[in-house]
Amino acid sequence: MPEQSAGGDCPPLSLLEKAARVMNAFSSTDARLTLTEVVRRSGVPRSSAHRILEQLLGLRWLEREGRGYRLGMGVLELGALAAHHHRLRRAALPHLHELHEATGHLVHLAVLDGAEVVHVARIGGAADTAVPTRVGGRQPAYCTASGKAILAFGDDAVVEQVVRRGLRPRTPRTICRPEVLRSELAAARSRGVAYDHEEAYRGVSCVAAPLRGAGRAIGAVSLSGNGAHRDLDRLAPAVADCARTVWRALFGPGRRTTRPHRPAEAPHPGPVLSPAAMANTLAWLRDSEWV
Numbered sequence: 001m002p003e004q005s006a007g008g009d010c011p012p013l014s015l016l017e018k019a020a021r022v023m024n025a026f027s028s029t030d031a032r033l034t035l036t037e038v039v040r041r042s043g044v045p046r047s048s049a050h051r052i053l054e055q056l057l058g059l060r061w062l063e064r065e066g067r068g069y070r071l072g073m074g075v076l077e078l079g080a081l082a083a084h085h086h087r088l089r090r091a092a093l094p095h096l097h098e099l100h101e102a103t104g105h106l107v108h109l110a111v112l113d114g115a116e117v118v119h120v121a122r123i124g125g126a127a128d129t130a131v132p133t134r135v136g137g138r139q140p141a142y143c144t145a146s147g148k149a150i151l152a153f154g155d156d157a158v159v160e161q162v163v164r165r166g167l168r169p170r171t172p173r174t175i176c177r178p179e180v181l182r183s184e185l186a187a188a189r190s191r192g193v194a195y196d197h198e199e200a201y202r203g204v205s206c207v208a209a210p211l212r213g214a215g216r217a218i219g220a221v222s223l224s225g226n227g228a229h230r231d232l233d234r235l236a237p238a239v240a241d242c243a244r245t246v247w248r249a250l251f252g253p254g255r256r257t258t259r260p261h262r263p264a265e266a267p268h269p270g271p272v273l274s275p276a277a278m279a280n281t282l283a284w285l286r287d288s289e290w291v
Helices: 015-027 035-042 046-058 073-103 126-130 145-152 156-165 178-191 228-251 275-283
Strands: 062-065 068-071 106-113 116-123 138-140 194-197 204-211 219-226
Touching: 015 035, 015 046, 015 068, 035 046, 035 068, 046 062, 046 068, 073 106, 073 116, 073 219, 073 228, 106 145, 116 145, 145 156, 145 178, 145 194, 145 204, 145 219, 156 178, 178 194, 204 228, 219 228
Parallel strands: none
Antiparallel strands: 062 068, 106 116, 106 219, 116 138, 194 204, 204 219
């Protein structure tokens, strides 16, 4: 007989809804819950609750304590990451809006997740709907200005990870040779900004500047649009100024340095998560959640 949610006539609970009910059972002040207590608080059948609890143990969202369960380090890490991105987005939004109003072009705030960039913010008008991006959307780092800006001021090991995953063509102008990508990243380090000349989408060009102090980049501010390639060099200083302003809003003036590649001095953005946990967290980023 199929399981039903409270109310009798409602459709059966999905696996995600059951897992959410199990996790919400831990929202009280009781640090440790037994299986019986989880079943009572969540309303999820015992067999389903037990399977979900065991899976959450594997994800490190829960930990076993004797015959009970309590919240694990995975949840704390996710919370820290969400708080970090919340802080980053809140600090950046006023300056992203100013950049959009000053230039008339679409503006993004992006962070790196493995070999991909994820858009944390997207500021544009009705005319920018032709650029197929969204908050929470992902793109390969090697073919985007934001990705190249972050990679250029990041760890060499991350660049090699991107190369190993393959540089597949997205458009006829996508950089698909590792040596060309490395040369492009070196040029970005020298210029302080990175470019995307219709490498991710046909007709869409972009310039991006890294969010960084004396160490590695934790994200990037980019400006893009149809036909923007004609203005990239002119717009690059404004993008770089915006990125510096966002950084100061986050961390204060800090130190300036002429040696950009100093990973050891980078401010740490938060706990290091597994790719799966990172993907789950970044998928939750939506405009309505940050208003």
